[in-house]
Structure formats: structure tokens, C-alpha cells
Amino acid sequence: MFKLTRRLFxxxxxxxxxxxxxxxxxxxxxxxxxxxxxxxxxxxxQQQKVIEKALEPKGIAVSWVEFTAGPPLVxxxxxxxxxxxxxxxxxxxxxxxxxxxxxxxxxxxxxGKGEAIFVKPDSPxxxxxxxxxxxxxxxxxxxAHNLVVAALEKVGIGFGDVPPVYLSPADAAAAFASxxxxxxxxxxxxxxxxxxxxxxxxxxxxxxxxKVNTYFLASRDFAAKHAExxxxxxxxxxxASVWADANRDKVxxxxxxxxxxxxxxxxxxxxxxxxxxxxxxxxxxxxQQQTADRFFKLGLIPKQITxxxxxxxxxxx
Numbered sequence: 001m002f003k004l005t006r007r008l009f010x011x012x013x014x015x016x017x018x019x020x021x022x023x024x025x026x027x028x029x030x031x032x033x034x035x036x037x038x039x040x041x042x043x044x045x046q047q048q049k050v051i052e053k054a055l056e057p058k059g060i061a062v063s064w065v066e067f068t069a070g071p072p073l074v075x076x077x078x079x080x081x082x083x084x085x086x087x088x089x090x091x092x093x094x095x096x097x098x099x100x101x102x103x104x105x106x107x108x109x110x111x112g113k114g115e116a117i118f119v120k121p122d123s124p125x126x127x128x129x130x131x132x133x134x135x136x137x138x139x140x141x142x143x144a145h146n147l148v149v150a151a152l153e154k155v156g157i158g159f160g161d162v163p164p165v166y167l168s169p170a171d172a173a174a175a176f177a178s179x180x181x182x183x184x185x186x187x188x189x190x191x192x193x194x195x196x197x198x199x200x201x202x203x204x205x206x207x208x209x210x211k212v213n214t215y216f217l218a219s220r221d222f223a224a225k226h227a228e229x230x231x232x233x234x235x236x237x238x239x240a241s242v243w244a245d246a247n248r249d250k251v252x253x254x255x256x257x258x259x260x261x262x263x264x265x266x267x268x269x270x271x272x273x274x275x276x277x278x279x280x281x282x283x284x285x286x287x288q289q290q291t292a293d294r295f296f297k298l299g300l301i302p303k304q305i306t307x308x309x310x311x312x313x314x315x316x317x
Contacts, residue, residue, distance in 0.1 A: 077101075146210070
């Protein structure tokens with residue numbers, strides 16, 4: 001099987017033979033449907049139309065489908081409503097455990113500083129240890145869910161001792177505003193919005209707690225049939241990431257224009273984002289496997305899974 005390599009990510013090129021072997025399979029594709037959330041590199045790519053420009057010569061149109069969190073995006077991949085998309089570390093684990101037909105196509109650095117557990121400034125909760133017995137709002141199966149699990153484990157508190165209130169980011173925002181939850185775990189731009197609105201006390205961030213990645217995922221069937229589209233897209237994303245890393249002020253403006261989230265919040269989010277994309281390495285697989293094993297041990301997923309079973313390799317080689 002042909003594997004994505006560091007050299008491929010550096011050049012974005014295949015050999016002529018590999019391109020020829022994929023050409024027939026890709027000819028029938030007219031539309032590439034991408035799932036995204038209102039944050040980071042996907043928004044930059046959408047605003048700059050780098051994927052559209054890369055695929056237009058092949059006669060492939062691009063459509064973007066917005067999601068508020070990773071789990072529904074993974075489900076959309078599974079049922080074929082979209083072809084590819086971005087999520088944090090936890091959603092593909094929950095998806096794979098549920099039998100979703102998804103694959104990991106590339107890895108992006110975690111936005112570790114842009115995901116946190118926090119409370120209002122007047123809360124009596126001063127540290128993670130004070131969360132015992134309190135209600136924490138978090139999206140089930142999201143990267144923030146993993147942050148909560150890892151953070152509690154780090155301070156010796158059982159996950160069952162902090163009752164999770166599973167809420168979408170929008171519902172959690174309302175619950176946090178009305179004090180129906182004691183703490184909130186969420187990512188940018190929701191975290192950045194909360195910072196501008198409440199000046200919250202931050203108990204921990206993903207950067208301080210665990211080393212994880214975010215992922216560019218694809219439908220297993222789509223990746224098998226349209227490998228060239230996936231690799232062309234990854235090359236375009238690499239181009240966008242280089243630009244974004246050097247133009248954070250423009251990134252903030254692009255995020256604001258595409259999402260409608262206030263510029264102040266998007267500036268905070270852009271300044272602490274890490275822009276990059278690369279192959280799925282053995283170390284990344286090992287780290288993701290540790291997260292999956294943790295979730296299984298806690299009974300959060302129904303069965304033990306092997307992450308390497310879902311790592312994409314291009315067909316035909």
C-alpha cells in the first residue's frame with residue numbers, strides 16, 4: 001500500500017505512475033464535501049479558497065458544511081453526508097468504537113492553548129481539585145471531553161466524582177451564563193468568547209494537561225476511491241498553514257468574516273493557534289491509542305479499538 005510520507009507533505013507530489021493509477025477513479029467526482037468547525041486552519045482554507053483552486057482544474061467543486069462539534073461531523077462522515085473534515089482527538093475514537101467508516105488522513109497540532117476548563121471569576125472553585133462534586137459542562141465525545149478526563153486523572157479525581165453535563169457548545173454557553181453548570185470545558189472560538197465576556201478563572205488548558213493532535217479525517221470509502229483528491233487537499237492545506245502562521249492578524253480578520261464571531265475573540269484565538277499539517281506518525285498513533293485505552297477503561301466507549309486500523313493509506317500500491 002502507498003503510504004503518506006514526510007516527503008509527500010514536503011512536496012505535495014506523487015510520481016507520474018501513482019497519479020495515473022488514481023486518475024480513473026477520480027474522474028467521476030464532481031463535488032468534494034468538507035465538514036468544518038468555526039476555528040483555525042479550515043476557516044483560513046475556506047476563506048482563501050486554496051482547496052477550490054487546487055481542485056478546479058480537475059473539474060471538482062468544493063462545498064463546505066459547518067458543524068458545531070466533532071461528533072456530529074464524524075457521524076456525517078459515516079453516513080456519507082460529507083467526504084472529509086476536521087475534528088479534535090476524541091471524536092474519531094468514539095466514531096471508530098461505534099463502527100464508523102472513517103480514516104485518519106493527516107494530523108494537525110492541537111490548539112492546546114485554545115481549549116480549557118474554566119469557571120467564572122467569582123466562583124469558589126480555585127483549582128481542579130475543587131471540581132469534585134461540581135457540575136462541568138462539556139460536549140460528549142469531544143476533545144474537551146478528553147481534556148476533562150485527563151485533567152481529573154492528573155489530580156487524582158475519579159471521572160465519576162465530577163458529574164459531566166453533556167451539552168453542545170451553544171447550550172453549554174447558556175448554562176454557564178445562567179450558572180446551571182459550575183465549570184465549562186470547551187475550545188476556541190467558544191473559549192475566546194467566554195474570555196472576552198467573563199474574564200474567567202482558567203483551571204487548566206490542553207497544553208498544560210496532555211499532548212494531543214487534531215485530525216483531518218475522511219470517509220473510508222471516499223479515501224479509497226478518491227485518493228488524489230485527499231492528497232491534493234492536504235497539499236493545499238499545507239500552503240494555507242504556512243500563510244496563516246505568518247499572517248495572524250489577517251487570520252483573525254478572516255475568521256471574523258467567515259464565522260461572524262467578534263474580532264476581539266478571533267484575535268485571541270488566532271494568536272494562540274498553531275498552524276501546520278503533516279502525516280500520521282507512529283508517535284501520533286501511539287498517543288491516540290493511549291487516549292482510546294483511557295476511554296475504554298472508564299467505560300466511555302463500548303469496546304477496545306486499535307487506532308492503526310483506521311490510518312489511511314492510498315489504494316492501488
